[in-house]
Amino acid sequence: MQVSGFKFARTAILFTMMVLSAQVFAATIKIGAIFAVTGAAAYLGAPEEKTARLFVDNLNKDGGINGTKVELIIKDSAGSAEKALSFAKQLIDENEVVAIIGPTTSGESMAIRDYCNNAKIPLISCAAAETIVEPPLPYVFKTPQKDSYVAKWAFQTMKDTGIQKLAVVASNTGFGSGGKAQLEKYAGDFGITIVLSEQYDPNATDLSSLLTKVKSSGAQALINWSIEPAQSIIAKNMKQMNLNIPLYQSHGFGNIKYVEAAGSAAEGIIFPCGRLLVADLLPDSNVQKKLLQKYNQDYKAAYSEDASTFGGHAYDALLILTTAIKNAKSTAPDKIAAAIEATKNLAGTAGIFNMSATDHNGLGMESISMLTVKNGKFALYEKK
Amino acid sequence: MNGFLKIDGLGKSFGGLRAVDSVSFSMKKNTIHSVIGPNGAGKTTLFNLIAGSIRPDDGTVLFNGENITALAPHKVARRGIFRTFQAVKLIQRMSALENVMLGMHSQTKSGIVSGMLSLPLARAEEKKMTERAMASLEDVGLATQAHLPTGSLSFGDQRMVELARSLVGNPELLLLDEPASGLNMKETAGLTERISNLREKGLSVLLVEHDMSLVMEISDCLTVLNFGQKIAEGNPREIQANADVIRIYLGEDDA
Amino acid sequence: MKKKDYTPLVAFMSVSILIPFLTNIFQVNFFLTQLTMSAYYALAALGLCLLLGYAGQISLGQAGFFAIGGYTSAILSKAGLDPRLAFVASVLLAALVAILIGMPVLKLKGHYLAMATLGFGVVIEKIVRGTPALGGADGISNVPSFTILKDLRITGGKADRLSNYAIAFVILSIVLILMINLLSSRSGRALRSLHGSEDAANAMGVNVANTKLGAFVIAAVLAAIAGSLMTHLNGSIGPGEANTMKSIRYLSIVAVGGLSNFTGTLAAGIILNFLSLRGVFGIYDDAVFGAILVLVMIFAPNGFGFAFPARFGKGAKK
């Protein structure tokens, strides 16, 4: 079937025309969102995308921001940095969004950070790596707690239970390597020596050989830093190998699916995390309680699955952004950025946000608490 | 100098089967030498051993005094020995002209870079190759079909393109692997005439063939194989009178 | 006298010159950035088209060479080396790796070759993802721009959109010229004969092993060039660029482009990547490329698309 070369030219022009017709002008506040809805980081991106849609639907039902509806343009980057960059440029230059939330992974956030900052469009990343906001760029913020706080909480609990020799394993992803770096940085401050520190393949289906290495390292406790199902595999492998040392996880464990997957092996796992997962157990005086419970109920009603802390990062990003737009009473990106930076004790799912010129994350140590798993459910960890 | 092509004790076995069993013969320059024998006598295996596509277990092949026994096929070609295939092997998607131009690969040397930048050397060689190839196609009467993809040519024409391809690099020795198979009477006659006037042009031809009329008419010397062993050698008249040859072809005389 | 068939080149250049005027008329100049990115991906696919379509050697590791080009440029230029030297170094390294890997691997055929090249890609991705010095899973970001001449530089800035579009499409046109010349030259013919019959090529004096290696190295070099320039354009590169799925996407592009057809591969590479980079396929992005592979193999195993008469060197009038 021979098609002459000039058909190529005609099709290219035809196609360009078709795409142009999509320019619809509407008086809405356009917000861009980049999530890894599919691909390797889908465990994080999919709940984030669902939460973002839910948040904006509810917001628009209550009349949007100061009476103007919000239009959320969501792009699935599948966790790849080059797609995230292409979408960021498209959202800024073409869709002319006033701000962008996401992306999901640290690698993507680092790739698009400078472009958004130079284009003076506020970016609120849902990725954990500290380097995204260290040193803080005027237009770049992030909602997940600092890895260093999560590490310090874990170390504090280990110190209280007399652990000196610790083994660190982490998944070979942005999330994993970020956490591992913080663990190695702050272990000394708590008198803990790291006897083994290694990364494993994110798609690992069995980690018994790595855990054998942990066993032979003589570690008194193991901490695993990852967002993948490997978290439950490690818990099971440890029980199966009779490696009876306490297992700590990162805030990546904040998804009930992993507890179900690990079954009885999940009992007693300790991990620092936001308070979303134990909302009902919080004292009524807790400022976040009502917000967390509403988020849990709305999410479960809309998607018939439990909300996860990962989705909470997107919730917080939109909460901060929409509050800032409301306070700034303007959709000029520079005013929005200033308003975000001025965010003070705003209760989000991950904690109380207090942004400042030097802190573009806004969460302190108190945003985290130690949780554990008791008969298949998340519970607050009481120091024995 | 009769050391043109000397086969000395060539042997090859596939598993238990001793396909070629220490065969030796030599071939003079500018002659047509044929290898005949019943099916399964090891003719094609011997042919492939000389052409280098399979490695012999023992024995040597000397060409102009040089030992080319274990040389890879493309090195054998570089020494001026070109071959055709029993089942015609042409590049279907390339035109007849381009297939024949491929035959001049070993006589030209422009590399990948000069090809890409289409430097003067490459362009000059390209011009030379095109002319020579067209001329060679004219020799076999296929100039008009030069630009058709070879897949669309008739079987007989494809054989001619393969012949043209192996001649375009004016080889010293031409190895023809059953060129007449699949040709009708008229085409075989044309082929016979074409091979014999190759000899006039100073070419030497080693022929493996079943078609006795073709072989007996144009061969200067014949080697007869049976079950991998050489059983007779000589000019056509001697071979036709040889008792052993008659026996293996026409079977035992019961009388 | 036979003249080379430059019609595909003329068509390609005229369209690529036309597009900026069109985007200007319709005020959609932001398309240019994504078109530039797509052009570099098409360049890597062009390399695979030569290797798979013309030389008949399958490779499921093309993304590995793209990553070698990108990462080498990123590291060297971030370490202060002039991006031009970093570019040359990345291309040389890719060629060297291609030779070291190609020599042994190209002895293999079919599934074994597919597995070996797939394995090569996986090894590159694991090394790049697992080495902290290479930025680990986050990859490398804020890679400096690549200044070719005084004010002509490869960078992702909004102001440089048109110039970067021009650079990318000029490079593509140059490579297309080189490829057309190559294919109608002596070594190009030897390369194409591999796909037909290796025995015939061998018998005609073609050193099959070296010719395969040549095609493999050219494919690797084109991928490295694309990787290096794309990294400067984006200012960053991640381990995802070496992923198996990326190599499979190059395969789909070459397949839909018409296997042995440069223009088809360029057209498919640019259009498909452009749509994918704009998120037109949404969460079904991978699914689209998967479906392409299935559909192309059902309806046109030798590919269709904007096929120009696959034979080059048409020469004299019919």
Add this chain to the structure above:
Amino acid sequence: MNQTILAQYLLSGLIYGSIYAVIALGFNIVYNATGIINFAQGEFVMLGGLLTHSLSSVLPLPIAILSSVTITAIVGALMEIIFIRNLGVLVKGDGGKGGVMQLTIMTIGLSILLRELALKVWGEQVQTVPFFTGNESSSLSIGGAHFSPQLLWIMGATALIFLILSVFFKYTLSGQAMRACSASRVGARLCGIRAEVMVTLSFALAAGIGAAAGAVTAPLTQTHYAIGTSLAIKGFTVAVFGGLGNSGGAVAAGFILGIIESFSIIVFPEAFKDIVSIVILLAVLLARPAGLFGSREASRLKEF
């Protein structure tokens, strides 16, 4: 490095080995009957795990496993009939439109589509299958090394599947017919073998065995929509390492690679585990292009 630690490394090597072996067996079936490498084999394993997960909540486990094996076998057969068969190459000899390589490329596309379908049906979250005996924490021990009883089930399943395949290909009529198809389609048709049916049967058999592998390994490895890709690459590595088409070779190669990978952890980080097995594979391929136990002649003659 005391004795129990060594025993533990060996045991985890057996765990890896049994998972790789049972998956590689699936590759060999389709290869034996058709000469294709079916990249969708990983997806059959995924489907086996996810179907068993869903069905085990409504049916007793053994019945859930059997039904997911059957369903996946049907999926494999349908996939062949709809996509592979009409390409014709497998049945009408080389009269078909595409060669074996085109078919292998198609299975890459099919594996992606199956994966996206599973994403639609089961979502992106991880799922598990209950352990056959005991639960996640139950553990047995030999020589001081502890392991989950599920390992015995996996090794048992591997042995059983290997046995079924050997008997099937050697002694049953349809087994020999399938091998005949692989040797020469035209020849098989001349002997009255309905080649189309054989090829479909081979895909169904490979799909069923893949699903069984998925079901038996899922308790340990857990399962989610994208688990197929990495399993396929590993299964392909092991199948090629053992010699394509050689089931015994695949099982042996699976365990060899599994144990080497397990002990490689002592020297290399776990993240580089896959590199170790690929480097070994490349080394073996170059020394013996037909793999460890593959026959050199068969691989050389195979027309790709």
